[in-house]
Amino acid sequence: MLSKISVTHLKASPSASTSGFSWHGNQRRFGYCARNSSQFNKPRFKIVGKSLGDRWKLNEIDANAVQEKLNSWLLKTQNFLNEVTSPLVRTSQTRKPVTRDAFETQDMEDIFMAEQTINNRTPNGVLSxxxxxxxxxFSRMNGLTGQKMQxxxxxxxSESTYNDARNLVExxxxxFxxxxxxxxxxxxxxxAFQRLIFITMLAWENPYQEDLANGSEKASFQSKLVREEAFVRVAPAISGVADRSTAHNLFKALAGDEQGISLSLWLTYVDELIKVHEGRKSYQTRQSPDLSEERILCIGSSRKRPVLKWENNMAWPGKVTLTDKAIYFEAVGISGQKDSIRLDLTKHGLRVEKAKVGPFGSDLFDSAVSISYGPKSEAWVLEFVDLGGEMRRDVWHAxxxxxxxxxxxxRDYGPEEVDESLSHVYGAHKGKExxxxxxxxSIxxxxxxxxxxxxxxxxxKLVQFTYLQYAPYGDIVSQTLAVNYWGGPLISKFLEVDNPPAQGARASNEMIESSNHVFDIDGSVYLQKWKRSPCWASSASASFWKSTSTxxxxxxxxxxxVADAALVERATRTCKQKWQAAETTQATIDAATLKGIPSNIDLFKISLIARTLMGLI
Known part of the structure; x- marks a missing residue:
């Protein structure tokens, strides 16, 4: 027997409220309801029989007015039924996203009904x-019912994969x-989509009911927490929300001292992320002609928190602009703003470090960054004054x-821009982008x-490419990213011209598999000639790519x-394990140093044993 899932959005009430799921008999209800509200049990309509002694007379009834009222009610009913047949989440194809303010200010109650078509009883338990x-x-957003998707x-x-409800959620x-x-x-x-993703993370973590003996299930999403494993699995699947390689660090930053991420915290994070991207659009509209080929990422300028550029023990206030290729500084003098100066960030050998600055060459303020090509080159020293404890310098350093x-x-993992082989792999020319x-x-x-x-x-630790430079196993993760960005289907023209197959052989199968190209999990090809980084020749690299055939x-x-991990995710798991082992090793060394190891030889032995267990040597 089919059951109904009803989703109710009620008008905001000044009393305490909660959003969540509840079961009433055979009907499942997801909604927003006010507790302890005096209006909760009041009838929807008030029927007035008499008013101030007046009585209705048949000849006083306006037939046109009654007909107009009935037509209005019928129209509202039709609109309601249209909403009933639509899914909970309105996809981007409607181009009319439902805002949070709309839920709070609407005069009438909107009820979205979704028919439950799947059987909640599975071989491994009852679905949550x-x-x-x-x-x-998600089935309806795919244009199907849950039963058809199932x-x-x-x-x-396979049967074993099908029996795990978590795989069906995935x-x-x-x-979609x-x-x-x-x-x-x-x-x-x-x-609504933001909330559905949060529900999906909860569903991935607990696809089955925890208490099967309980005939009714109540859950308030306000009190539910998404744990790290579910977040790391689902969040990076949504474009822009997280990277596979840093998702675990993003979870730690969001969760803090808590055991998971709440619904309100998740919604706040997504809202702030959207604001950042919308703010960048305003940067591009007022950019100067000199920046027409660059994308402005962030601007550092504030009267209360200025950016200072130090030169010859002198600090010049101004505005810093960071793009995807360079950093600009525009000094502000007595006569107004001066012409901006540019430092190219794409050149080889450039490095950025944290620095201390102060008058007369002192190291009084630990709030600056130094950008240079080496100790002998002239450095840019920028101080990010931070009076609010927002780690402003550390963030700009990142x-x-x-x-x-x-x-x-x-430079290390991508093919050269003039490489003609880019045209032999479909989509490879978009790899750099x-x-x-x-x-x-990431920024x-x-x-x-x-x-x-x-x-x-x-x-x-929250920005991908910087993190992978010093993370253990980071070079292998970088290899998988390169295959992900530049890999694609191999064009047959490349096979015929540069690598003619043997007579009678099928070029698309035998020749490709016998080559030293690298393949992604979907069959995309990353050409051998693009493997210019020395890390491709390491034993760790050979071992990893050999295991990807499974x-x-x-x-x-x-x-x-579904039910498996992409190559970037596989490499990231190993990277995370080795990072945790490295932290344990460092903690062991620090503890031994504090306790007073008799000699440096003993300390070296402890370090050697720990690194051996970690697999670094």
Whole structure:
């Protein structure tokens, strides 16, 4: 028997309120309801029989007015039924996202009904309410019902994969997300979609009911927390929300001392992230002609918190502008602003470091960054005055480091721009742009966290390319990113001209597999001649790519794999494990130093044993 999931949005009440799920008999209800409200049990309509002694007379009834009123009611009923048949989440195709203010200011109650078509009883248990809602809603966003999606999934995977409800949650969600290739998912602006993603993370973490003996299930999303494993799995699947390589650090920054991420915190993070991207659009509209070929990422200027450029023990206030290729400083003097000066961040050998500055060459203020080509070159020294404890210098250090690391990554792992082989792999010419967009999104997330005051002690752990430069196993993760950005289907023309197959051989299979090209999980090819970085010759690299031939899940795209991990995710897991082992090793060394090891030889032995267990040597 089919049941109904009703989603109710009530007008905001001054009394305490909660949003969540509740079951009433055979009906499941998801909504926003006010507790202890005096109006909650009042009837919807008031029927007045008499008023001030007046009585209705039949000849006094205006037939036209009655007909007009009935037509109005019928129109409202028709609109209501149209809403009933629509899914909970209005996708970006409608181009009319429902804002949070609309929910709070609407005069009438909007009720969205979604028919539950899937059987909530599975071989491994009864589906949780979050799993049912996620499966049904994403199925409708895919143009199908939950039952049809369930049947399709059963036909595509093995029985063991099908029996795990978590995989069905992934399939419904990932199939919808795989339809979009934008840098920022367009549905992310819609509050209903934001909530659905949170529900999906809860569903992934707990796809089954925890208490099967309890016939009714009540859940308030305000009190639910998303744990790290669910966040790291689902959040990076949404374009712009997180990177696979730094998602665990992003979770730590958001959760802080808590055990997970709440709904309100998740919504705040997404809202701040959207504000950052919208703010960048305003930068581009008023940019100068000199920046027409660059994208402005952030601007540092404030009367209360100026940016100072130190030269010859003198500090000059001004405005700093960071783009995807350079950093600009525009000094402000008595006569007004001066012409801006530019430092190219794409050149080889550039480095950025934290620095201390002060008058007369003193190191009084630890709030500056130094950008140079080496100890003998003239450095840019920029001080980011921070009076509010917002780690302003550390954040800007991470910003600049990420742009420098981005272009180093492109030089080390990407093909040369004049390489003719770019035309032999479909989509490879967009690889550089994909890498740049990834770094730009990393900086946007760091800005959002700064506004929320949710930062780690070292913000560079939150920006992908900088983090991978010093993280153990980071070079292998970088290899998977390169294959992800530049890899694509091999064009047959390349096979015929440069690598003619043997007579009678099938070029698309035998020749490719016998080559030393690298393949992504979806079959995309990364050419051997592009492997210019020395790290490709390491034993760790050979071992990793040898293990990638094993595929168990359902591949929807190179980034979305159901019941298995994409290559970037596989490498990131190992990177995270080695990073945790490195932290444990360092903690062991620090503890031994504090306790007083008898000699440096003993300390070296402890370090050697720890590093051996960690797998670094």
């Amino acid at each position: 309410l979050a799993a049912i809602v996620s499966i049904e809603q 049947r399709i999934f059963k036909a595509l995977v 399939y419904c969600c990932f199939r 997300l795989s339809r979009d290739n934008s840098d920022i998912h367009p549905s992310l602006k819609e509050p 910003f600049i480091s990420e742009i420098i690391a981005l272009h180093k990554f492109i 994909r890498a740049m967009n990834s770094a730009i999104n 946007a997330r760091l800005q959002a966290l700064q506004f929320m005051r949710k930062l780690l002690d070292d913000p560079t 595929r168990q899940g359902l591949v929807l795209s190179k980034n979305l794999v």
